[in-house]
Amino acid sequence: MPRERDDVFSIRDILDSQLETSDQRKIGRVADIEAEWRGENLYLTSLLVGPQALAKRINGPLHALLRALFRDRFDSAIPMRDVKEFGPTLQLRRKASEYPIGRSDRWIADHLLRWIPGSGHR
Amino acid sequence: MLVVALLCTGCQFVQSAFANTAGNAGAALAAASTTLTYAHSGKITDAYAASSFINFQSELDGLDQKLPSTQGAPSGHAIQRLLDLYKTAIRAVDAPCLTASCDWRGQVAALDRASKAFLEASNS
Amino acid sequence: MKTLLSIALGVVTAIGGFLDAGTVATAGEAGAKFGLGLVWAILLSTVAIVLLVEMTGRFAAVSKKTYASAIRENFGIKFYLLPLASEVIAESILLTAEIGGMAIAISLITGISWHVLFPVAVLLVFASAWRAPFSWIENGPALLGLVTLSFIAGIVALGGPQRDLLPTLWQPPIQQGGMADYLYLIAATLGATISPYMLYFYSSGAREEGWSTRSLLLNRVTAIVGMGFGCIGSLAIVLLSAMVLRPLNMTANTLGEIGLAMAKAFGPVGAMLFAIALFATCFGAALEVVLAVSYNIAQGFGWEWSEDKKPVEAARFNLVIILFLLVAVLISLLGIDPLQLALFASTVIALFLPISLFPFLVLMNDRQYLGDKINGRLINIAMLCILFIAFVVAIVSLPLEIVSGGG
Numbered sequence: 028m029p030r031e032r033d034d035v036f037s038i039r040d041i042l043d044s045q046l047e048t049s050d051q052r053k054i055g056r057v058a059d060i061e062a063e064w065r066g067e068n069l070y071l072t073s074l075l076v077g078p079q080a081l082a083k084r085i086n087g088p089l090h091a092l093l094r095a096l097f098r099d100r101f102d103s104a105i106p107m108r109d110v111k112e113f114g115p116t117l118q119l120r121r122k123a124s125e126y127p128i129g130r131s132d133r134w135i136a137d138h139l140l141r142w143i144p145g146s147g148h149r
Numbered sequence: 150m151l152v153v154a155l156l157c158t159g160c161q162f163v164q165s166a167f168a169n170t171a172g173n174a175g176a177a178l179a180a181a182s183t184t185l186t187y188a189h190s191g192k193i194t195d196a197y198a199a200s201s202f203i204n205f206q207s208e209l210d211g212l213d214q215k216l217p218s219t220q221g222a223p224s225g226h227a228i229q230r231l232l233d234l235y236k237t238a239i240r241a242v243d244a245p246c247l248t249a250s251c252d253w254r255g256q257v258a259a260l261d262r263a264s265k266a267f268l269e270a271s272n273s
Numbered sequence: 274m275k276t277l278l279s280i281a282l283g284v285v286t287a288i289g290g291f292l293d294a295g296t297v298a299t300a301g302e303a304g305a306k307f308g309l310g311l312v313w314a315i316l317l318s319t320v321a322i323v324l325l326v327e328m329t330g331r332f333a334a335v336s337k338k339t340y341a342s343a344i345r346e347n348f349g350i351k352f353y354l355l356p357l358a359s360e361v362i363a364e365s366i367l368l369t370a371e372i373g374g375m376a377i378a379i380s381l382i383t384g385i386s387w388h389v390l391f392p393v394a395v396l397l398v399f400a401s402a403w404r405a406p407f408s409w410i411e412n413g414p415a416l417l418g419l420v421t422l423s424f425i426a427g428i429v430a431l432g433g434p435q436r437d438l439l440p441t442l443w444q445p446p447i448q449q450g451g452m453a454d455y456l457y458l459i460a461a462t463l464g465a466t467i468s469p470y471m472l473y474f475y476s477s478g479a480r481e482e483g484w485s486t487r488s489l490l491l492n493r494v495t496a497i498v499g500m501g502f503g504c505i506g507s508l509a510i511v512l513l514s515a516m517v518l519r520p521l522n523m524t525a526n527t528l529g530e531i532g533l534a535m536a537k538a539f540g541p542v543g544a545m546l547f548a549i550a551l552f553a554t555c556f557g558a559a560l561e562v563v564l565a566v567s568y569n570i571a572q573g574f575g576w577e578w579s580e581d582k583k584p585v586e587a588a589r590f591n592l593v594i595i596l597f598l599l600v601a602v603l604i605s606l607l608g609i610d611p612l613q614l615a616l617f618a619s620t621v622i623a624l625f626l627p628i629s630l631f632p633f634l635v636l637m638n639d640r641q642y643l644g645d646k647i648n649g650r651l652i653n654i655a656m657l658c659i660l661f662i663a664f665v666v667a668i669v670s671l672p673l674e675i676v677s678g679g680g
Contacts, residue, residue, distance in 0.1 A: 039349075042349065042350075043345050043346050043349055043350060043353075044346065045342070045346075045575045046575060052577060053575055053576060053577045053578075054575070054576075054577075055574065055575040055576065056345065056574060056575030058350070081350055084349075084350055084351060085350060085351050085354065115338075115346065131588075131589060132576070132577060132585075132586075132587070132588040132589055133588070134588075135588035135589060135592055136584075136585035136588040139588075139592065140584055140585055140588055140591060140592070141585070143403070143584070145400075145403055145404045145584070146403075146583070146584040146585050146591075147583030147584055147585045147586065148585050163450055163452075163453045163673055164449070164450030164451070164453075165450075168450060172524075173524070173526060175522065176522060176523055176524035176526060177526060177527075179521055179522040179523050180523045180526070180527065180530045180533075183521050183523065183530075183533060184529070184530075184533065187533060187536055187537075191540060191541070192533075192536040192537060192540050192541065192543075192544070193532075193533070193536045193540075193541055193544045194384075194541050194544065194545075195384065196381070196382060196383055196384030197381050197382075197384070197529065197532070197536075197541075197544050197548070199384040200377075200380035200381050200383075200384050200385070200386065200387065200529065201381070201527065201529035201530070203380070203386050203387070204377075204387075204527040204528075204529060204610060205527070207608070207610060208526060208527070208610070264522065268522060272448070272449075
């Protein structure tokens with residue numbers, strides 16, 4: 028694929044990138060990034076996923092609304108050290124079931140889709 | 150501003166609402182007539198005709214309520230004639246005769262008369 | 274031999290993608306109302322969609338990304354929401370129209386009211402999207418849609434177009450006050466043919482089938498031949514309507530009327546061929562539309578997606594499919610005739626084309642995604658012109674159509 032990358036990644040590159048777990052499951056995209064100053068350098072500490080983090084990038088009032096509705100239930104942070112590989116897709120070290128957001132597909136399958144015949148639910 | 154400009158050029162671009170409605174009604178009546186004729190000349194099945202008429206009913210039902218108050222509608226004798234022709238024709242649309250035992254030719258004639266009148270009204 | 278088969282399948286799919294409730298509706302009305310006066314719009318749209326399909330295949334094959342993924346990654350979430358919103362709105366209406374077209378087709382064969390058959394059609398679409406593998410979805414309905422080519426036989430059987438029909442090619446018979454209608458049909462024709470849902474569907478399909486740079490020539494051939502055949506089918510409907518419906522003062526306000534032309538040529542067999550063609554093309558399109566939006570959302574938000582996975586393996590993706598079909602059911606409760614809904618949806622699509630396609634044009638010129646396979650200048654200019662025409666016509670005709678009380 029015709030894309031050259033340095034080792035320095037801009038925040039813009041990481042934002043909106045696809046997240047893939049160690050068991051090859053796509054669980055979502057990077058909604059936002061948490062960073063902190065240590066001395067003179069800015070360190071990226073975690074990747075934020077979830078509707079509230081996304082809303083914050085879109086629109087202030089929307090973010091406030093979703094925070095009131097969801098109360099952080101669907102948002103989570105993935106520590107930067109969990110990223111095994113950087114690229115157009117960020118490869119994570121652990122399996123899908125070990126991330127809260129990786130469990131959404133499972134939840135929908137277990138609670139909603141199972142009642143429909145042919146869903147493949149065991 | 151753009152809307153005003155559009156509406157002004159729209160004066161020649163658009164028909165009156167009455168002409169539009171009458172034109173559509175005339176076309177629908179023509180379609181009903183052709184469908185009925187085709188059904189009896191074996192060109193389409195009864196199923197095809199029956200389901201076509203369901204759609205014509207949706208198109209034409211309630212027109213006698215709507216038409217007189219449509220913008221651009223004529224009054225007096227002209228509109229009354231249209232409504233009379235409509236009353237006869239709509240009976241055919243609501244209960245098309247698909248067997249040989251009823252007067253399907255009469256229905257076709259009524260549909261044709263109404264169609265012609267509505268189309269003429271929309272062009273005048 | 275295998276390449277020939279691939280080409281054949283690609284062509285078949287392209288025909289199916291071209292013809293749907295929208296193109297049947299616009300072609301039918303165009304012929305009945307304006308004779309051959311809208312043929313130019315159909316030809317122009319065909320050129321546009323050939324370019325678009327070729328570009329979509331090229332993009333997916335070379336960049337290995339789908340359209341929705343590329344928008345989100347390249348432009349960010351805020352910008353991604355704009356084409357997403359326009360797609361969801363436009364395709365909801367179109368999906369309802371396609372399923373309505375299926376219901377009407379079945380009703381023409383069985384005589385049962387299409388309102389009753391609508392949920393049946395929804396279930397059929399759902400069952401296919403739920404369990405059928407991608408290859409079936411892509412090829413199944415399309416193969417059945419080849420029946421459309423029988424329309425050409427119909428034209429021959431009726432003795433071809435009358436002599437006085439030919440001048441309408443360059444002199445459309447627009448009566449006093451008919452200009453609004455004419456413009457509305459131009460917009461609808463453009464929107465019905467240049468369908469952004471195809472972008473999302475084909476780029477996802479190319480990923481489902483693992484296309485690479487080796488597939489580029491195949492892609493080009495199937496785009497041209499397939500869309501060309503689809504165009505011929507559409508022109509056949511225009512001709513049939515112009516030859517049979519127009520002299521009898523019909524304006525093809527309902528889908529069943531369009532079939533009467535085939536009935537005149539071949540009797541009940543002809544009418545049946547029309548109903549089957551209508552069913553197959555609407556069915557294929559309904560599947561493509563519902564999947565296109567679901568692909569768009571799943572890829573944009575980074576969820577699992579694929580028609581070759583079991584539903585529980587891509588739960589959020591399949592949930593969106595279900596929700597979208599429910600939206601179609603809700604819209605259908607308004608009881609709007611599917612042909613009129615198809616026309617309306619197509620015009621809305623034409624209006625939104627700049628939003629839907631502009632990101633694509635930008636991406637097609639991005640070397641990061643395409644290397645040296647980016648667009649040539651001519652293609653860019655051609656696409657910009659067509660986008661401009663579609664938008665202008667739509668924005669002029671929609672208010673006019675509403676002001677005049679609807680078509």
